Amino acid sequence: EGGGSVIYIENVFVCIAAPLLIAILFLDKASRKSLAFFIAGMGMCLLSAYINTFFASLYGADLEQATVELAPAIEETMKLLPILFYLLVFEPTFREARSAILFVAEGFATFENVCYLIENGSSHLLFLLMRGFGAGAMHIICRVIVGQCLLYVWERPWLKVAGTFGLLSIAITFHAIYNLLLSAGGIAQAIGLLILVITALSGIGVSKLLRSKQIK
Numbered sequence: 194e195g196g197g198s199v200i201y202i203e204n205v206f207v208c209i210a211a212p213l214l215i216a217i218l219f220l221d222k223a224s225r226k227s228l229a230f231f232i233a234g235m236g237m238c239l240l241s242a243y244i245n246t247f248f249a250s251l252y253g254a255d256l257e258q259a260t261v262e263l264a265p266a267i268e269e270t271m272k273l274l275p276i277l278f279y280l281l282v283f284e285p286t287f288r289e290a291r292s293a294i295l296f297v298a299e300g301f302a303t304f305e306n307v308c309y310l311i312e313n314g315s316s317h318l319l320f321l322l323m324r325g326f327g328a329g330a331m332h333i334i335c336r337v338i339v340g341q342c343l344l345y346v347w348e349r350p351w352l353k354v355a356g357t358f359g360l361l362s363i364a365i366t367f368h369a370i371y372n373l374l375l376s377a378g379g380i381a382q383a384i385g386l387l388i389l390v391i392t393a394l395s396g397i398g399v400s401k402l403l404r405s406k407q408i409k
Contacts (some may be wrong), residue, residue: 197282202308206239211308230275230293234300237271242308257376265368272301272336273361280347287344294340295333302332327383331371334392339364367392 210232217225244267249259275297279285285293339360347354371388374381 202239202242205308205311206235206304209304210235226289226291227296230279230296231300231303233275234272234297234302234384235304236300237275237297238268238301238304241268241271254409259274260376261373263367265365268301268332269335269361269368272297272332273357273364276343277357290344291341294336294343298333298336298340301336305332331389332366334389335367336362338392361375 196315213228213232217228220228241264245259245264248254248263248267252258252263254263276290276294277295289331343357343360346352349356374384374388
């Protein structure tokens with residue numbers, strides 16, 4: 194997203210991922226798994242950029258159309274894939290899956306912010322703070338809330354398919370609304386940031402509720 198100088202994001206990915214991969218060799222099992230999901234989140238961000246570019250070119254979409262119409266669906270789907278793979282293959286505990294969801298979202302948001310910083314420069318600190326906390330929080334909050342509900346849905350086999358699709362649709366819609374408000378600027382942008390605060394508080398409430406029910 195964004196249109197500045199051309200960057201080679203795969204090179205950026207390699208430079209960031211290389212020391213993390215080395216660190217994995219020296220970590221304990223739990224920390225190794227968390228860092229692996231962080232790298233997976235970065236990888237999903239990289240793949241999302243390629244897919245976004247492909248479909249934007251295919252449909253002749255301009256920047257605003259790609260940001261509002263294509264990116265939310267592609268990015269939310271890509272963020273979900275590592276989690277679905279983890280749930281299907283390894284059948285983790287609730288605590289393990291919740292940690293994986295958080296680190297995938299963090300990896301995605303971090304890599305996206307790094308690429309944005311390289312592409313657009315670092316001279317406007319206030320804007321970068323808004324970008325970092327805004328877009329970063331959006332990815333994390335959206336994935337954590339949907340992920341928490343996803344784990345609840347997967348405890349009920351009859352809800353797995355429909356529930357997963359429904360939660361993915363919610364994530365895409367939330368992401369699209371946020372991007373639309375930010376691209377509009379002015380008061381709409383302020384509303385978009387306010388929605389993040391409200392959603393974050395809601396996410397904390399949902400998390401506490403699920404913990405109180407001791408879903409494992």
